[in-house]
Amino acid sequence: MVVSCVTALVMAVEVQATNESVAETLNTRPPVKWWRTNCPTNCSCYYAALPNSLHVVFSRKDLATVDCSNAGLTHSPTSLPNGTEVLIISNNFITKLAFLPPSTTLIHLDVSNNSIESLPRNPFAQYRQLHFLSLRRNKLTSLLNTVFYSVSNLASLDLSENQIQNLSAEVFMTLPHLKSLNLAQNSLVSVTAALFDNLHEVKELDMSYNQLITIEDTDFQGLVNLNLLNLSNNRIRNIGDIAFRALSNIIVLDLDHNQLQFVPRIPLQSLPEMKKLSLNGNPIHKLHDRDFDSLNIYSLSVSFMPNLEIVDSLAFTNLTSLTNIELHDNPRLIFIDPHAFSTTPLLKSLYFHNNQLTAISSRIIQYVPSVEQIHVYHNPLRCDCNAFWIREVIEEFRANNASRPYFNSSEFIKCDFPLNLTGVSIEDVGKEEFMRVCTPTSLPMFHENYTMDLGEELRLECHSYGVPEPTLTWLLPNGSEITTNNVKFGKFEIVHTCVLIIRQLTTTDSGLYGCKASNGVGFDISSTRITVTNKPVRLVLFNIGFDYISLSWNGTRHSSLISDYQLHYRKIRGDNEGTNTSLTDIKYRVILLGPQYRSYTVTNLNSNTEYEFCIVYVYDLELYKVDCEVFKTKSTVEFHNAIKKVVSEKIIAGVCTALGLIMAIVCMVTLVKKFRLHKDYETPYGCDDTDSVNIPLENVYQPLSTPMCSSKTSLLSVHKSHLDDY
Secondary structure (H helix, E strand, O other): OHHHHHHHHHHHHHHHHHHHOHHHHHHHOOOOEEOOOOOOOOOEEEEEEOOHHHOOOOOOOEEEEEEOOOOOOOOOOOOOOOOOOEEEOOOOOOOOOOOOOOOOOOOEEEOOOOOOOOOOOOOOOOOOOOOEEEOOOOOOOOOOOOOOOOOOOOOEEEOOOOOOOOOOOOOOOOOOOOOEEEOOOOOOOOOOOOOOOOOOOOOEEEOOOOOOOEEOOOOOOOOOOOOEEEOOOOOOOEEOOOOOOOOOOOOEEEOOOOOOOOOOHHHHOOOOOOOEEEOOOOOOOEEOOOOOOOOOOOEEEOOOOOOOOEEOOOOOOOOOOOOEEEOOOOOOOOEEOHHHHOOOOOOOEEEOOOOOOOOOOOHHHHHOOOOOEEEOOOOOEEOOOOOHHHHHHHHHHHHHOOOOOEEOOHHHOEEEEOHHHOOOEHHHOOHHHOOOOEEEEEEEOOOOEEEEEOOOOEEEEEEEEEEOOOEEEEEOOOOOEEOOOOOOOOOEEEEOOOEEEEOOOOHHHOEEEEEEEEOOOOEEEEEEEEEEEOOOOEEEEEEEOOOOEEEEEEOOOOHHHHHHEEEEEEEEEOOOOOOOOOOOOOOOEEEEOOOOOOEEEEOOOOOOOEEEEEEEEEEOOEEEEEEEEEEEOOOHHHHHHHHHHHHHHHHHHHHHHHHHHHHHHHHHHHHHHHHHHHHHHHOOOOOOHHHHOOOOHHHOOOOOOOOOOOHHHHHHHHHHHHHHHO
16 A cells, blocks of 8 residues: 555656656757758757656657757747757747747747746647647746637646736636646735636646635635645645545645644545645644544655644544654754554654754654654753663664664764763763653743733643653642543633643632642642733713713723623612612613723613612623722702703803804994995095096086086986986
């Protein structure tokens, strides 16, 4: 079974190597023989040998090749010799493909490493037999839907190292026989819907070094025969649960160097034929229980992870085909649970080098007796009872020149503790210097203190190692100890002995919590201080009357958080109630608050009565009082007096002032109008007052021989004109 897996992987790798660039293969191989023909200027013509993997496509072992690479061309040759099968015009200065030379026999075209920014509608119309096309390392930003209309026989398409930002759904619709598609090193942010729907024969897809963020459920639904998918070096954070459902034939999946926070457990379960999985370089903090449950892989790589600290128990459950695991170069990895490999019966190679492991349990080789080699060099090991078994295995190898397992590069397995052995190779430390038993060491995965909000959930994780194997208990602030045997589900829960969960925190949960690792030799405690603070919400009096009280609140971080709150109120005492009235039987009235509320007015209250108001935080079914205040309504007498006082003084004064202003404005307007009318009578428009004083009065009734411009004569002239009309 393992042999068949290896064979499948080798075949996939061969396909990948073949499709990287057939042109490079043709260039690097010496020509079988020169092709004596009318070769284009600055080009070489020869018969190039084909790689063996291409013989399944072409029965002949060589192809008639016109090689114009590195010729300083700014455009393609204008013509080709008859029978040309391969045209290589890579590494030139070509900017357009508007005039490609015609050929009915061309099967391979390499235009890589030029300066092509765009392609015409159907540039390859004359190449109906084209099987291999490389446009790698140009300056393409987009592709027209019709660009590949005439090359339906295309088997390999390389569009890598361009600047493509998006692709329409129709661009590959006319390529039903495509086997290999390379879109690496572009600027793709997402996969266009239905982009791969017609690519049912594609075996290899490379989308590495793009800007992908999310893999949606329908992105790869047409790639039913895909064997190799490379999504490395993107920005992938999320993968849909059924995003890989159509990829039932995947053999190799590469998700290296993305932004995955967790192992995509559910999507991986859709890949029954997968043999190799790589998750290197993702910011995964922990490999959880059953993250890789029942996968059929035989090679797994989870290395170069900047945040990985813990490999949990049963992380590699039921990996019955796994033979090789790479778990190295994780700068924060401090603990690998020995139970992580308890159901990996064929595991042969463990790569644990270049981590921060201080101890490796001997139970790993007890659970996995098939292990043949272990790499643990360049780890800060404690050379005490925890590493004694490593020293014994190395000694056995020295004595018999063979051991199982075998520690590779044992000279680089060096001690970090105790101080007198720091930097010394473990194989140079005498067996008598190792203790056979030692006190436990606790490995806390928490900080020294935390400040939590009321109602939140607290999770504390802790691990340990030692010889004999220690047990873990949790210490509470009240001095009690809890374990998986005596904890009650509800507020407290312990998961796999190493994780303590406290739900619905209250202020009484504040205090010192500890993780205690103990065996028959001693114990070790790691602790953290938890401070639970009340919610930062306070009631503020907004307005008050004899039968209502208006309240507002402040301190919520987001307005939506108010949906987790309620307003409770109750009557404390009124006019005729004593100060010692019992409140035990007085129930709160509840007002549910939504995100639309920033204040609330409580009505129908009694006058001159004290009320207690509380803002209450709701978490699950628990209620927590955040802030309580007491306010007293006004009396009806005070309310009426206030009305009378306002009417008799303030309102009357205001009305009088307003009336006075209005009268003053009216008087001013009247005076202005009168002044304007009087001025119009004295000096009509177009007349000069200086002329009117020189006219004798006795000439008023005489016939007018000269025009007069006084005001009076102007009026008489007007009357006279009217009489003349009659």
